[in-house]
Amino acid sequence: MTVETTKLSIWAFANPTRFMGFANKAIPMLAIIAIALSAIGLWMSFNAPEDYQQGYTVLIMFIHVPTAWLAMMTYSVMSLSAIGTIVWRHPLADVSLRSAAPLGAMFTFLALATGSLWGKPMWGTWWEWDARMTSVLVLLIIYLGLIALSKAFDEPSEAALPLAVMTLTGFAIIPIIKFSVDWWNTLHQPASVSRFDRPAMGPEFLYPLLIMAFAYMAIFFTLHMMAMRNEILARRIRTMKMSAARKHSAKGAT
Amino acid sequence: MLALLKREILLSIRAGGGALTGVLFFLAVVSVFPFAVGPDTKLLSHLAPAILWIGALLASLLGLDRLFAQEREDGSLDLLVMQSHPLALTIFVKALAHWVMTGLPLVIATPLFGIMLNLSPLGIGATMITLLAGTPAISFIGAVGAAVSVKLPRGGMLISVLVLPLVIPILIFGVAAITGALEEPAPFTAPFLFVCAITLFTSVLGPLAASIMLRHSAD
Amino acid sequence: MKLIVENLGLNRASEEIVKDISFELSAGEALIITGENGSGKSTTLRGIAGLLPLNSGAIKLLDENGKQFEGQPREYCHYLGHQNGMKTALTVRENLDFWQKFCGEPDLTIEEALEEVDLSHTIDLPFSYLSAGMKRRVTIARLLVSDRPIWILDEPTAGLDAQSVKMFTALCQAFCESGGILIAATHLPLGIETEKTLEIKASN
Numbered sequence: 001m002t003v004e005t006t007k008l009s010i011w012a013f014a015n016p017t018r019f020m021g022f023a024n025k026a027i028p029m030l031a032i033i034a035i036a037l038s039a040i041g042l043w044m045s046f047n048a049p050e051d052y053q054q055g056y057t058v059l060i061m062f063i064h065v066p067t068a069w070l071a072m073m074t075y076s077v078m079s080l081s082a083i084g085t086i087v088w089r090h091p092l093a094d095v096s097l098r099s100a101a102p103l104g105a106m107f108t109f110l111a112l113a114t115g116s117l118w119g120k121p122m123w124g125t126w127w128e129w130d131a132r133m134t135s136v137l138v139l140l141i142i143y144l145g146l147i148a149l150s151k152a153f154d155e156p157s158e159a160a161l162p163l164a165v166m167t168l169t170g171f172a173i174i175p176i177i178k179f180s181v182d183w184w185n186t187l188h189q190p191a192s193v194s195r196f197d198r199p200a201m202g203p204e205f206l207y208p209l210l211i212m213a214f215a216y217m218a219i220f221f222t223l224h225m226m227a228m229r230n231e232i233l234a235r236r237i238r239t240m241k242m243s244a245a246r247k248h249s250a251k252g253a254t
Numbered sequence: 255m256l257a258l259l260k261r262e263i264l265l266s267i268r269a270g271g272g273a274l275t276g277v278l279f280f281l282a283v284v285s286v287f288p289f290a291v292g293p294d295t296k297l298l299s300h301l302a303p304a305i306l307w308i309g310a311l312l313a314s315l316l317g318l319d320r321l322f323a324q325e326r327e328d329g330s331l332d333l334l335v336m337q338s339h340p341l342a343l344t345i346f347v348k349a350l351a352h353w354v355m356t357g358l359p360l361v362i363a364t365p366l367f368g369i370m371l372n373l374s375p376l377g378i379g380a381t382m383i384t385l386l387a388g389t390p391a392i393s394f395i396g397a398v399g400a401a402v403s404v405k406l407p408r409g410g411m412l413i414s415v416l417v418l419p420l421v422i423p424i425l426i427f428g429v430a431a432i433t434g435a436l437e438e439p440a441p442f443t444a445p446f447l448f449v450c451a452i453t454l455f456t457s458v459l460g461p462l463a464a465s466i467m468l469r470h471s472a473d
Numbered sequence: 474m475k476l477i478v479e480n481l482g483l484n485r486a487s488e489e490i491v492k493d494i495s496f497e498l499s500a501g502e503a504l505i506i507t508g509e510n511g512s513g514k515s516t517t518l519r520g521i522a523g524l525l526p527l528n529s530g531a532i533k534l535l536d537e538n539g540k541q542f543e544g545q546p547r548e549y550c551h552y553l554g555h556q557n558g559m560k561t562a563l564t565v566r567e568n569l570d571f572w573q574k575f576c577g578e579p580d581l582t583i584e585e586a587l588e589e590v591d592l593s594h595t596i597d598l599p600f601s602y603l604s605a606g607m608k609r610r611v612t613i614a615r616l617l618v619s620d621r622p623i624w625i626l627d628e629p630t631a632g633l634d635a636q637s638v639k640m641f642t643a644l645c646q647a648f649c650e651s652g653g654i655l656i657a658a659t660h661l662p663l664g665i666e667t668e669k670t671l672e673i674k675a676s677n
Contacts, residue, residue, distance in 0.1 A: 086466060089526075138419050145415040152406050162402035165467045166416060169398050172459055173420045176452060180423035187430060187440070257574035261563070268562035329556025332524055337576060338548040470526055 016232045019092060023229045030222040037215035044208035057121045061205070064114035066213040067107050068132075070220055071139060074104030077224070078146075079171040082164035092228075094160035095235075097167060098150050099227035103220060105143035111136050131185035135178050142170050156235060255339065255347050262351030266317075276313045276356040277363045283309035284367045295372040302371035303432035306381050307425055309367075310360045314353075314392040315417060319410035321352060321400035322468065331404075331468070341465040349397040349460060350390070357389030380435035380442070384428040384449055391424050391453040392417070394460030401464035404471055424452055474500045474622060475535045476546070476654050482529035483513070483520040489528060490516050496671060500622075503645065503655040503665045508673035514658035515555070515627050517673060521656060522625045523547025534623075551576075551621040553629055557612040561601035565592070565611050568600055569618050576619035586617040589644060590637075605632045613641060616648075624648060626657040 045062035078100045084093025115133055116126045127133070149166060153159035287305045288298060298305075325331040334344055361382050368378035399417040403409030427445040434442035481494040491513040498504055506514050519525045521532060523545055534546045542549060559568045569583045587593045590610040595603060603611065609632045616624055624645075630638045642663050649655055649665055657663060662670070 138422060141415070141419045145412075145419065148412055148415060149402065152403070152409075152412060158405065161467060161470055165398065165463050166402050169395070169459065169463045170420065173395070173423070173456075176423045176455075177419070180426040180448070183445075184426045184430065257571050261560070261567070261571045264567065265560055265562055327556070328560065329554050329558040330560070332519075332522070332552060332554055333558050333572070334575075336523060336547045336550065336552060338544055339575075 016092065016095075016236075020229060020232060023225050027222060027225050027229070030218055030225065034215060034218035034222050037211060037218050041208055041211035041215045044211055048204055048208050057118060058205070060114060060118040062208055062212045064111065064118055065209060066216040067111040067114060068136060069213055070216045071104060071108040071111050071136065073217070074100050074107055074220065075139070075143075075167075075171065075174070078104065078167050082167040082171075085160050085164035086168070091157070091160070094157075094164070095228050095231045096224070097163055098156075098159070099231050100224055101143060101147050101150060101163075103223055103227065105140060105147060107216075107220070108136055108140040108143055112140065129185075131182045134185070135181045138177055138181070139174070142174070146170070156238070255343065258344065258347045259351050259354075262348060263354060266351070266355040274359075276316055277359045279316060280309045280313045280360050280363060281367065283312055284371070287371075299372035299374070299377075302368065302373040302377065303381055303429050303436075305371060306364060306367060306373075306385070307429050307432075310357070310385055310389055311392060311418075311421060311425060313360055314356050314389050315396065315414050316356060317352065318393075318396040318400045318413050318417070319403065319408075321348060321397060322404040322464075323400070323406075323409065326404055335468060341469055342461040345397055345401070345461040345464045345468070346394075346457065349393045349464075352396070353390045353393040357385070357393060360389065361385045374436065377432060377436050380432045384431045384446060387446065387453055388424045388428045388449045391449075391456040392421050394453070394456040395420050397460045397464045398467070401467040401471070404468065424449060427452070474537070474652070474654065476623060477533040477535065478521060478530070479533070480530035481517065481520055481527065481532070483516050483525050484528045485516055485525075491520065491673070494530070494671070494673070496669075498654045498656070498669075500652040500654060501649050502667045502669065503649050503657070503663065505662055505668055505670045506656065506658045506673060507660070507670060508658075512673045514673055518552075518625050518627050518656065518658055519554075521546075522550050522552040524552070546623075549621055550623040550625050551616045551619070553612060553616065553624070553626045555627060555631070557608050558615070559600050559608065559612060561599065564597050564599050565603070566596045568611070569615060572615050573618040576621070578620040579618060580620040581617045583614075583618060586614040587611075589617055589640075590614045591640065606634060606637060609633055610637060613644065617644070622652070623654045624656070626655070626659075628659060629657055630659060630661070 041062070045059060048059070048062070050056055050058065078097050081093045081097035081100065084090045085097060112133065115136070119128055119130075119133075120126055146163060146166060150159050150163050153162070284305055287301070291297060291301065322331060325334060335341060337344075364382050364385060365378050368381060373381065396413065396417050399413035400409075402416070403412050406412065427448040430440070430445040431442050431449060434440040434445060476498045478497070479495050481491060482489060483491040494517055496504060506517060508514050516525065520527060523532075524547075532546045534542045534549060536542060558572075563571070565587070566583055569586065573579050573583065581589070584593065584596065587596055590613050592607060592610055592614070595607065595611070600608065600611065609629075613629065630641060633641060642665070645655055645657075645663055646665050649667055655665070662668060
């Protein structure tokens with residue numbers, strides 16, 4: 001029958017100063033890695049042989065497929081951050097979750113947009129209610145909903161727990177959504193759409209694809225860290241403004 | 255907990271006939287469809303399962319924003335949270351009461367709307383069973399949406415945006431089960447069991463997630 | 474029974490508002506918390522009632538042998554906050570009946586409790602028909618229908634007239650005499666014999 005906590009004040013515990021120091025060093029390095037990997041990946045992609053079926057349009061794959069992977073990876077990063085918020089109440093976890101959401105939405109949107117560009121020459125239509133595109137569309141709606149939730153609170157620290165709980169609830173349900181959409185798709189469109197995936201991908205396609213995936217990951221971590229840095233600075237400014245307002249009114253009272 | 259169920263249902267009846275409003279909303283949604291797609295009875299009977307499910311889905315979202323926000327405004331939430339009962343159980347009962355007052359009346363009203371949409375008796379039966387099994391899941395997931403937006407003065411729209419994508423599986427399997435009952439090659443049992451499974455899963459997940467939220471939401 | 478609060482620290486919107494509050498109360502004792510507006514009286518009470526996560530410190534409830542009670546301290550508390558926690562669409566009886574059943578451990582019947590706050594005639598009226606002072610008295614009756622050893626009261630006398638305040642003080646006195654622990658934030662002392670006071674100063 002005790003309630004005991006040993007948590008320190010929110011900023012002392014998070015030690016954002018240490019994070020900021022780390023971020024300031026890590027961001028340029030990550031950025032260099034991202035640029036280098038992108039350059040190598042793109043060069044390899046452009047030198048990949050033309051596909052005998054898809055011709056030149058196969059190049060879109062190197063741009064498109066990693067965005068879809070990143071869309072999912074970002075949600076995993078957000079879910080891990082959500083656990084950090086719920087279990088340890090770590091403010092950095094909240095900063096990470098909040099900063100990752102727009103990036104996730106961006107990758108998801110890019111996956112849809114590039115998929116649509118690929119779909120036009122392949123299917124002859126910009127949009128197909130294909131199982132994957134539909135799942136990714138649902139993921140985009142979930143991302144946008146989470147962003148809306150994070151913006152709905154006046155006080156950023158109040159949004160932390162709602163955001164974490166909703167993210168994890170989504171994490172638990174997303175596999176079911178994925179499964180149900182696949183199921184729905186086979187029910188309504190029995191294999192009429194030509195599939196991209198072939199039984200085995202040749203190394204001439206696989207290597208550039210993997211390099212591009214790593215390049216995207218490096219881009220994500222660079223942007224994520226920059227967004228976190230911005231978020232921390234924004235909160236510091238907010239705290240300073242609030243304490244300035246209080247000091248001013250205290251002077252006025254005396 | 256029975257006392258809580260009784261109070262919730264009593265409140266919903268007293269405060270502007272909650273159950274009736276839900277059914278009216280359902281009627282309104284169902285009756286605008288023929289205006290949009292035309293009075294072709296064949297087409298309507300083909301679309302009927304989808305129309306009824308979408309109507310039920312939207313009607314079930316009604317009142318979710320008040321589920322905890324109202325309790326918070328009048329101070330009841332503090333007292334609900336303080337007790338020794340597991341908070342998830344309290345939330346489960348509240349979500350259940352929400353379903354009893356919104357989802358269940360829709361199930362009961364389904365035959366009437368089914369006839370209006372030229373749905374066969376078998377189709378009406380299948381729709382009622384799938385709605386009965388599936389709509390509780392909307393209330394359970396909705397409880398999470400209601401909990402995370404408990405402090406927001408106008409959370410209604412946000413709850414819908416958060417909850418609708420998460421209930422897509424229920425819609426897919428619910429409508430698929432009805433189609434399965436009506437058209438020969440498609441199965442009924444498999445999608446129906448998926449609906450039941452999702453409802454059971456969310457009946458645990460929803461109250462648990464909402465309780466994490468409400469336990470620490472006090473200010 | 475003994476309630477021990479050690480080095481309580483509480484946050485509100487990521488700012489530490491309450492720091493280092495410690496006190497001990499034995500059965501039959503009352504603590505009056507005073508302080509300016511915004512000094513953190515309500516925050517302290519909500520922290521003790523288990524409604525806010527503790528930033529630091531501990532709350533313990535011990536029995537005569539120094540053993541901790543089972544479960545969380547909040548489960549042994551009645552909390553009376555700024556809001557009444559009553560539904561305007563329900564009658565007084567329905568409201569009290571619900572809280573009695575939900576909180577468990579029934580003490581006085583609803584009729585007896587309303588007798589204590591002199592509102593027997595309103596038992597079947599909807600809660601919304603009552604005046605602000607009467608609503609508060611019904612809320613006080615809520616404390617009587619379930620038996621809880623600790624009362625946590627935040628501005629309990631807000632909206633009460635002089636006579637009702639006197640009646641309420643008598644109820645608090647009786648509660649303490651029967652071995653209850655009472656913690657209240659008020660501007661005026663309640664006049665309970667075993668009363669201690671704690672003044673909270675704004676931390677910044």
